[in-house]
Amino acid sequence: MSDARERAESLFARHFQADPTGVFSAPGRVNLIGEHTDYNDGFVLPLAISQRTVVAASIRDDGAVVAVSEGHGDAVTYDIASLDSADLTGWAAYVVGVVWALAQHRREGSTALGVSLAICSDVPTGAGLSSSAAVECAVAVAVNDLWGLGLEPRALAGLGQQVENEVVGAHTGGMDQMVSMLSLADHALFLDCRTDDIEHIPCSWSAAGLALVVMDTGVRHANASSAYGDRRKSCEEAAAVVGVPALRDASLTQLRDYQGALGEENYARARHIVTENARVLDTVDALRASDFETVGALFSQSHLSMRDDYDISCPELDLAVESAQGAGALGARMTGGGFGGCAIALISAELLSHLEGELHHHFSSRGWQVPRVGVVRASAGARVEQAL
Ligand code: ADP
């Protein structure tokens, strides 16, 4: 953590020839369980990871936003008052998009307010750990604080989602920004995507000698967004056939009653959503009871459901999950949208090097890139690192 913070402060000093007046950060996230349930008004259970995106920032009095981000090429400069969000492309859409959205909340007479931003991140991009929400939330917290806007964390999370939907053009739900903004250390965030109600669920597996590991397959699939749209459509069709507002309201018995009308594919996809929602609730109960055997079993059931019913896994994710199970994990599952990215496993901390050996053995014998393994600790959401 101090790494990205130190880098952000020195990037700021190098680029703006001054010290920043504030330093802010927000974490990436991993989803413990509850995949593709968000757009079915269902339940998700993500946690914030220890890798964070850090923003060193100062107010400017020329009405400009000037942003530089480590590893993202040249700095960008925009005049905020005349900014058209449609002109924002690439990484500027995420960063300047948030500044643009927050500018709508400023009081009259403060039009000359601008901001200088230097960004450094330890969240890998495109790995399914939501580097996009991390940078949106870190910038949102920074500008909210510097401009004295006083917006609540939930409002800032909503604004990050709005930027992702309207400026970036990614049709994502609000889970990533909620978890990056609102998480508590050592807790997962249980989110009801219908009501936006949240509960902080304790994650005490490390006291039981267990570790949550993320295995990044390195696979990045280009067809993920069309497959995502296709799954969403199946879910909407299935809800209409069953006669419920969303699949969150359907039971397995109802699905069976309509099995013929649903057709084989939509039936299987709807079954994933209905069973996955139930698994999220069961995982919450098991975590509260520190029953990690059950958590692990639910992970593994979730993976089978995504592989066989929802059809969003890939051979590398399946092999990572099987390798972890073979190494003695209590359970494992792919996490995120699918077709690549990361899998997670709950495993005895003593078996970590054994797991790495198994992954190395299975992947290299197929000539596949060996997944990178990292241990995840549930971390705190967005925060001010250093006040004005
Ligand atoms: P992820 O799963 O990592 O969120 P996305 O495709 O949703 O993947 O978002 C990745 C994009 O977010 C990057 O290509 C970049 O445009 C933007 N982004 C992420 N982190 C940063 C950062 N630290 N600085 C600038 N832009 C960032």
Ligand code: MG
């Ligand atoms: Mg993202």
